[in-house]
Amino acid sequence: MAITTVPGTRREPGRPASPYPAGPQRTSLGRKVRDNLTGHAFLIGAVICFGFFSWYPMIRGVVMSFQRTRRGVTTWVGWDNYDRIIGDPSFWAAWKNTFYFTVLALVLGYAVPFFVAILLNEFRHAQGYLRILVYLPVMLPPASALFLFKFYGYDPSDAGLFNSILKALHLPTSQWMQSPEMTMPAMVIASTWMNMGGAVLIYLAALQNIPGELYEAAELDGAGIWRRIRNVTIPQTRLILALLAMLQIVATMQFFIEPLILANGTGAEDSATSVAYLIYQHGFFQNDLNGAAALGVIMLVVLAGFSAVYVRLSSKQD
Amino acid sequence: MAQDSGTRTLISHAQLRRGRGRVVYWTLLAVVVVGFTLVFLGPLYWMVTGALKSGQEIAQTPPSLFPKDPQLQNYADAWNNLDLAKLLFNTFYYAAGALLFQLVLDTAAAYALSKLRPAFGNLILGLMLATLMIPAMVLIVPQYVTVIDLPILHINLLDSPLAIWLPAVANAFNIFLLKRFFDSIPEELMAAALMDGATPLRTLWSIILPMSRPILGVVSIFAVTAVWKDFLWPKLVMPSPETRTVSVGIYAFSGGTPMNVVIAASVIAAIPTVIVFLIFQRNIMSGLTTGSLKG
Numbered sequence: 160m161a162i163t164t165v166p167g168t169r170r171e172p173g174r175p176a177s178p179y180p181a182g183p184q185r186t187s188l189g190r191k192v193r194d195n196l197t198g199h200a201f202l203i204g205a206v207i208c209f210g211f212f213s214w215y216p217m218i219r220g221v222v223m224s225f226q227r228t229r230r231g232v233t234t235w236v237g238w239d240n241y242d243r244i245i246g247d248p249s250f251w252a253a254w255k256n257t258f259y260f261t262v263l264a265l266v267l268g269y270a271v272p273f274f275v276a277i278l279l280n281e282f283r284h285a286q287g288y289l290r291i292l293v294y295l296p297v298m299l300p301p302a303s304a305l306f307l308f309k310f311y312g313y314d315p316s317d318a319g320l321f322n323s324i325l326k327a328l329h330l331p332t333s334q335w336m337q338s339p340e341m342t343m344p345a346m347v348i349a350s351t352w353m354n355m356g357g358a359v360l361i362y363l364a365a366l367q368n369i370p371g372e373l374y375e376a377a378e379l380d381g382a383g384i385w386r387r388i389r390n391v392t393i394p395q396t397r398l399i400l401a402l403l404a405m406l407q408i409v410a411t412m413q414f415f416i417e418p419l420i421l422a423n424g425t426g427a428e429d430s431a432t433s434v435a436y437l438i439y440q441h442g443f444f445q446n447d448l449n450g451a452a453a454l455g456v457i458m459l460v461v462l463a464g465f466s467a468v469y470v471r472l473s474s475k476q477d
Numbered sequence: 478m479a480q481d482s483g484t485r486t487l488i489s490h491a492q493l494r495r496g497r498g499r500v501v502y503w504t505l506l507a508v509v510v511v512g513f514t515l516v517f518l519g520p521l522y523w524m525v526t527g528a529l530k531s532g533q534e535i536a537q538t539p540p541s542l543f544p545k546d547p548q549l550q551n552y553a554d555a556w557n558n559l560d561l562a563k564l565l566f567n568t569f570y571y572a573a574g575a576l577l578f579q580l581v582l583d584t585a586a587a588y589a590l591s592k593l594r595p596a597f598g599n600l601i602l603g604l605m606l607a608t609l610m611i612p613a614m615v616l617i618v619p620q621y622v623t624v625i626d627l628p629i630l631h632i633n634l635l636d637s638p639l640a641i642w643l644p645a646v647a648n649a650f651n652i653f654l655l656k657r658f659f660d661s662i663p664e665e666l667m668a669a670a671l672m673d674g675a676t677p678l679r680t681l682w683s684i685i686l687p688m689s690r691p692i693l694g695v696v697s698i699f700a701v702t703a704v705w706k707d708f709l710w711p712k713l714v715m716p717s718p719e720t721r722t723v724s725v726g727i728y729a730f731s732g733g734t735p736m737n738v739v740i741a742a743s744v745i746a747a748i749p750t751v752i753v754f755l756i757f758q759r760n761i762m763s764g765l766t767t768g769s770l771k772g
Contacts, residue, residue: 197677198595205586206601208646213608215628216619223619278509280486281502283493285510291758292517298754301706302724303743307524310736317538320523326539352520371485378489387487406609413614416708420728435614442618443713455615462612 224453240453244441252429253437256343257412260433263347264411269404272355276362277392290363294356301353305420308349309336313421336422339430346417346431354410358403365399366392401473405466412462415439434458528552528741535737548737555742558734563719564726565749571711571722572704574638575645579700580693582646587655588681592667602656605649613710620644621713640714641704648703651696658692659685694760705750 227236244250279289296304312320313335322332335345373391382390393400415435418424422431424440434454442451492498527535528551529544555561589595590602624634624644634640662685670680686693711722721729723746731739 194593195595198589198593198598201585201589201593201677202595202598202601204582205605205646205652208582208643209605209608209649211623211627211647212620212644213611213616213647214604216616216623217608217611219623220615220619223622277487278505281488281493282506282509283490284506289509289513291755292513294758295517295521295751295754298702298705298750299747300708300724300743300750302708302728303524303747306727306731306739306743307520310740311523311527311535312520316536318536318540320520320540323538323540352516366486369486374485374487374489384487392487409610409612413612415614420731438614438617439709442621448618448622451618455618458612459615463610466610 220452220455220459223449224456227449236449240449241457243447244437244450244454244457247437247441249425249429249432249437253432253434256430256432257414257434259343260347260414261408261411263343264350264414265404265407267347268351268355268358268411269407271351272358273362273400275355276359276366277388279359280363280366290360293359296353297356299353301416302420304353305349305416308345309421312349313345336431337427339427342422342426342430346414346421349421350411350414350417358407361399361403362396365396369395405469408465408469409462412458524740525744528555528737528744530737532735532737551735551737551741552745554735554738555745558738559726559730559742561723561726561742561745564721564723565746567715567720568705568722568724569749571638571641572701574642575704576697576700578642578646579648579651580697583648583652583696584655584686584693585681587652587659588677588685590652591656591659592662592680592685593677602652605652607649608647609649609653617709617713620710624714635714636717636720641707641711644710645700645704648700651699654696654699655689655692658689662688691760694757698754698757698760701753702750 224240225235225237226233227239275293279286279293282289314320314322315334315337317323317326317332319335321335325332333341335341369392373395374387377387377391413435414433418426418431418433418436419439424436425432435458438451438454438458441447441454488498493502526544529547529549530541531546531548534541534545590598624640626633634643666684667680670684675683706724707722708724708728712725712728715721715725718726718729727739727742727746730742734742
């Protein structure tokens with residue numbers, strides 16, 4: 160890349176240069192065992208919790224998806240659960256909605272916070288106030304925020320907040336959640352409003368770790384603002400950008416509370432049903448925990464495949 | 478605020494102080510301040526005042542900016558009909574417990590992974606970080622089944638706070654944040670403490686933790702908000718009305734309750750977190766922005 164315009168960037172200033180100082184190497188075996196035991200004693204609590212509530216359920220989920228439990232009797236049923244869940248009339252709609260939501264949320268919820276953070280980072284005044292504002296919605300319980308959007312924001316009559324604004328601007332009003340076309344964008348807007356603060360703060364922290372000399376040097380080399388963003392800001396925050404993109408995709412693919420509250424689950428003509436909602440519906444309404452587990456495994460496979468492609472692509476860019 | 482004139486950012490200070498740069502800077506700042514206030518504070522204002530309006534007033538077009546005849550009754554109804562005191566207490570209790578469990582167990586784990594480095598430490602870290610890639614929704618069904626009948630112990634944790642506290646500890650992101658921060662604490666300090674004969678626990682308590690206040694603040698906020706914001710998990714594992722969290726409780730009542738009362742309840746549910754945030758915002762902001770120890 161155009162790193163050549165900025166001498167010295169390769170040094171990675173954030174990383175401590177010194178390796179782990181040579182520890183006590185002459186220690187006896189007994190000492191080593193004791194040190195290890197101490198280390199594991201500190202780890203054990205977290206490891207137990209991970210074991211019970213993350214690692215074991217992961218395996219259990221896969222196992223369950225090939226079993227069926229009826230009246231307390233569990234039998235192996237092969238791919239039956241998968242057949243049943245794929246045959247659900249909402250299955251494909253749920254996937255379509257989930258991809259649509261993820262893409263929209265990525266455009267809105269990923270790019271916007273980054274540029275907001277770049278902007279905020281330049282301000283020498285009111286920065287604290289602006290940061291509080293951006294993060295405030297994150298502190299609201301999502302149910303509270305979504306009821307606000309549902310009852311006041313997306314009120315399809317002219318009394319609704321968004322319709323009033325559209326009307327004042329002489330733009331056509333919308334039926335919002337009542338219209339299958341607007342359901343998704345409306346959910347993404349609500350979701351982005353609620354969640355972007357966290358990303359902004361994390362980006363801001365990353366931006367403030369960029370050494371000022373890099374910008375100085377780039378400017379001396381005649382790089383304009385956009386070039387400085389492209390050649391200094393983005394490369395310097397690349398790791399955190401990549402990590403957050405991944406986390407955001409994993410998070411948005413599981414959107415659940417937005418359809419549940421804004422659209423009473425499925426929305427008009429299945430326009431809001433998400434894969435996560437379908438899991439919930441099968442597991443806890445249709446008394447089909449095994450089918451829900453199967454759908455969970457499908458989701459896992461899709462996300463893993465996606466992650467693999469993503470990692471491939473982002474490592475190729477170097 | 479934020480007069481840290483030492484650091485240089487995208488655009489140099491000098492450029493912003495002179496002529497055109499200065500005009501652009503102040504215009505942009507004004508636009509952003511007004512815009513952000515409208516976008517982020519506006520809806521909250523609408524929420525608080527909307528819940529003060531009567532059913533008729535909320536349905537009128539164009540909507541009124543101020544409630545004509547404030548109906549405090551909506552808030553009183555929300556408080557009494559939904560038993561918000563109980564719901565808020567439950568949520569506090571779950572959040573506080575989750576915070577305590579995470580601070581103790583996750584800090585200890587991150588310390589072990591960063592400084593003590595026992596055998597297989599990296600493998601364990603890897604397995605923990607791998608869970609970041611596992612969508613919570615994928616685990617929700619098997620986790621639920623696990624909580625109903627905990628393996629080996631065969632305990633049912635439904636309606637027990639442990640069903641929220643223990644899974645909260647399995648938070649790879651917080652462990653990752655803590656570990657990364659601990660990594661940046663110079664090994665010389667560890668070596669010095671060792672030389673003075675301090676035990677690993679003593680070193681953690683007297684050296685690492687005092688230096689880690691910023692990151693502990695961040696992790697605490699994350700831990701509390703995670704519980705506060707969670708919806709589906711508490712909905713599943715706290716099925717009785719007596720053990721519900723505030724979000725789940727409001728949702729459960731939302732069907733048969735007037736719209737303005739639901740919003741009033743939502744406002745009340747949001748007040749504690751907003752207050753906590755306003756009090757501790759400096760901790761989280763400085764924790765996230767000062768970043769390294771050297772700063």
